[in-house]
Amino acid sequence: MKVAIVHDWLVTYAGAEKVLEQIINLFPSADLYTLVDFLSDDSRGFIHNKQTKTTFIQNLPRASKNYRNYFPLFPYAIEQFDLSGYDLIISSSHCAAKGVLIGPDQLHICYCHSPVRYAWDLQHQYLAESGYKKGIKGGDSQIFTSQVSNLG
Known part of the structure; x- marks a missing residue:
């Protein structure tokens, strides 16, 4: 069985x-996909020093x-992975990885973490640090904040 892990x-x-480390321990020969990979060479042990496949981001x-x-x-980027050659896709996701596209003969199992914290409980801090509370962008942050508040 050919396995892909998407984080x-x-x-x-x-x-x-x-959690990803434990999934890799269960499927050590799986290929690893991710939006971005900026781990240093000395901190890659938990992923068994795997080479990752990343997106254009x-x-x-x-x-x-x-x-x-x-x-x-993120959603568009994660959908660009070609996972057609895999029997099993396991996503470890709190954001976009669960949105991978699969075929009818593939099994997708998602370990779904709590939602992205910066969009829910840290939204004000994230908006302030990213500059989205100032200027023209500030009006948009009010819309974003009210939309997120209405969802919860």
Whole structure:
């Protein structure tokens, strides 16, 4: 059985990555896909030093520090992975990885973490740090905040 693991992004070792580590331990020969991978060479042990397949977001300006600014592109980017050669796709997702496209003869299992914190409980901090509370963009942040509040 050919297995692919899809994870939102690899930039640190935190809670979601601890889950990813266990999934990789169960499927050590699986291929690993992610939106972006900015792990340093010395912090790749938990993914068994796997080479990852990333999206076009990896190469966008300042993505290594500000990949979250490309949030609106995440669903489109994750859908660009060609996973047609896999029998089993396991996504570890709190954001976009669960949106991978699969065929009718493939099984997709998603370990769904809590939603992206910066869109829910840290929304005001995220908007302030990203500059979306100032100027013309500030009006949009009020719309975003009210839409997110209405969802919860």
